[in-house]
Amino acid sequence: MRVPMAAKKNDTKAPRARGDLGVTPLSEDVSAWYNELVFKAELADRGPSKGSMVIRPYGYRVWELLQSQLDQRFKDTGHVNASFPLFIPMSYLEREAEHVEGFSPELAVVTHAGGKKLEEPLVVRPTSETVIGEMYAKWVSSYRDLPILINQWANVVRWELRPRIFLRTTEFLWQEGHTAHATEAEAREETIRMFDVYAEFANNVAAIPVVQGEKTPGERFAGAVNTYSIEGMMRDGKALQSGTSHYLGTNFAKAFDITFQDENSQLQHAHTTSWGMSTRMIGAVILAHGDDAGLVLPPRLAPIQVVIVPIGRGDQAEAVAAKASELADRLKAAGVRVHVDDRDASPGFKFNDWELKGVPFRVELGPRDLEAGHVLMAQRVGEVDDKGRAVKETLGFDEFVAGMPVRLDAYHDHLHERARSFRDEHSATIDDWDAFVAQVAVGFAYALHCGEESCEDDIKSQTAATPRCIPTESGEETGACIRCGKDSAYGKRVVFARAY
């Protein structure tokens, strides 16, 4: 596997000052930084086929932490998990006209199996509205069968023309919630409920402040009536959609005949919703928090929250190791994910390595500390000295152990606040075309828009920016379209940005 290097290739006569473990600085080239970091932090590796990825244990642990915390939220809102088939008969996709049209370019289709050509091709699911709709039709006949509130954790395949690890891979992991309701009001309420769950999760778990809003018609999910998304800002000012919730109306109910008799014995179509969050969220975490030294993981998603680096050899080693392991046990008991790095490598190497891997807190423990009864602790993102290195804090053993949970929370808040101010500094309300062009080059532009797709396309071809969403929070406002000058639509401003 080749890791693309920065602008300049490695010169054997003048190796990188940072050594082989360093990455191209974020500030220099975000794209190169991201590509190298994903590999060097051991989050993932490329798979053998185009656009495929192997999620390595460290990256998968992040996914597991994300999964468990999100799943808990689904359970808390009354949902249950189930599993639906990977293969979907092609004809199912074709039943919802907009749905096939939207997905056909990225379908992987199985035409042969068992050594024979299949009667009907099978699609590897790009999403499961269709199979699930088919099953719901069988399960629903009375209003008493509703609502159905099911989620599935699964892999899906969308053939990508231009893959990017975590952000756009041919196969990715996600969860897809699919619900069916008796009334439109109830289905709409569900759509917004889960939309809010995603936003709350992004803020409180991933420490990413997100803009919540409805998608414009041009950006809507194929087959949906309304699509809502959360949009985070990455360190290069680009937007990343990291969760979507759709109100599907009766589109899929009609296509799959999900009908029920209501209290008045009238036959009605159910109203359905779907909502998903994927491994792309890991990409969002990398791109929203990372810095020149590497990954920065928010503590609630960090596989290791505190790493202890024992220092010293010979006679001292044993005592240091014993103390390290005692401190680790006490932290574990306090619910902290802690790791003692007893690898046979120099302390300096370990410091840099754990910084690259984004561990929130690093603790040094050596003979001098043992004697003084304290540890030296450095926070991954915090105060730095004139060499750009973390300022180390001296903490007594008990104080260190007892204070850790609170520090982790405070650190989460710090990252969230840092991301929020970054976003705010790179966002602006814009009413002038030239200013718009300049703003979308660096971040989010809140502007009025006519709502026409041809105008959206024009803006995209001029600036590479697209409407990300119509923010829920924006106040009522109308006026002239930023691009064409016609009357604005939506009654609100739209967030435009370049997007991943």
Added chain:
RNA sequence: CGGGGUGUAGCGCAGCUUGGUAGCGCGCCUGCUUUGGGAGCAGGAGGUCGUCGGUUCGAAUCCGGCCACCCCGACCA
């Protein structure tokens, strides 16, 4: 699908112009010394040069075909 690259040791690269049987850095293994911000010395292992064909006494190198992957644009979570 367009445009641009790249395929040589686990990783990053040089060698190719001017053919003579492969080299550097990092990593890896062994030993000794080291360990508070990417350790040092010594020894060692590791490559049918993407693939198929052609030219030649001889091809990593020249010629042709194929394949793969990466990067930049159009679709997407």
